[in-house]
Amino acid sequence: MSIFRLGDSGPEVADIQQRLVGLGMPIDREELGGRFGASTDAGVREFQAGRSLRVDGIVGPDTWGQLVEAGWELGDRTLYLRSPLFRGDDVRELQRKLNALGFDAGREDGMFGARSDAAVREFQRNVGQGSDGIVGPETVLALERLRPHTEGPSRAVVREQESLRDMRSGIAGAVIAIDPGHWVEDRGDSGPSGTSEADVTFAMASALANELEAYGAKPALLRAEDESPTPSQRARLANELGAAVCVSLHLNAGEPGAFGPTVYYFGSGTTYSPMGKRLAELVLGELTRGLGTHGTCERLTASLLRETRMPAVQVEPAFITNESEEGALTEPSFPSLVAKAVAAGIAAFFGHG
């Protein structure tokens, strides 16, 4: 899809505005009807902050997808397992309710996958309905009648924390998916001296693959240097490869003074991945030590983090928009410095070092 931002206009912008208004964001009357002005920009940013999206005021694939998903409430449509999967806040609400009642619908990611299907059928059997896996009015009613307690920590998070404690597999032989962010035509953000993310991500990815091989792992790049898969296609490939861990490499962008590494893991205001968080903390610890700076771990709703089924992180070792960090990351030693730190963090996740 195209990307819409401040200054744009047209029917797509009007559609974005209608959805924002539907979600309670105030849009100025002069902008309504398709002019992307200051109040639309503010509305998009507020929406992004509330959904743990990157707050940049830009409506790209992730923000647009979330705007569409936010419009669905449980009961609005019939849900069942199909390809492509149903996505939306209605699916997330269904997963949350099933988990709260003790059925294992898996991660509350708003995507109706095989685990949601199994949980629905199990639920239907328990309430004496035909276990057809189809969530229509009857099943929604049965769910609501049981008044599941959906406040407090989600059962899916608790379950994942427990499986983290049980993780005993080693890094040797483990497939590690590596995603070099962006590509030749989508260069990502750029710095004051003109360096762009894509200039650096592939070098970082190759260096990381080398480091991981030294640990006995099986690194797998999610794109070739001249390929341009979408984030969803990259996530699907990581899933198909049966990767034990997925690492996406990008660079951060922000105010000129912002600096330091940021490691993102899947999460939003209502849910997160404990495995992803643990991996992010370990990688960040090694990165701050290796680069001699400090940084943060944050939740992010990005397609790659959300759609991968293994612990996944998005590593942004520096701000390309920071003049001195841009200088550092164009040094030939930078990719291997980052790669060593990220590999050490992954190894620690598998219980080494």
Ligand SMILES: [Zn+2]
């Ligand atoms: Zn990027």
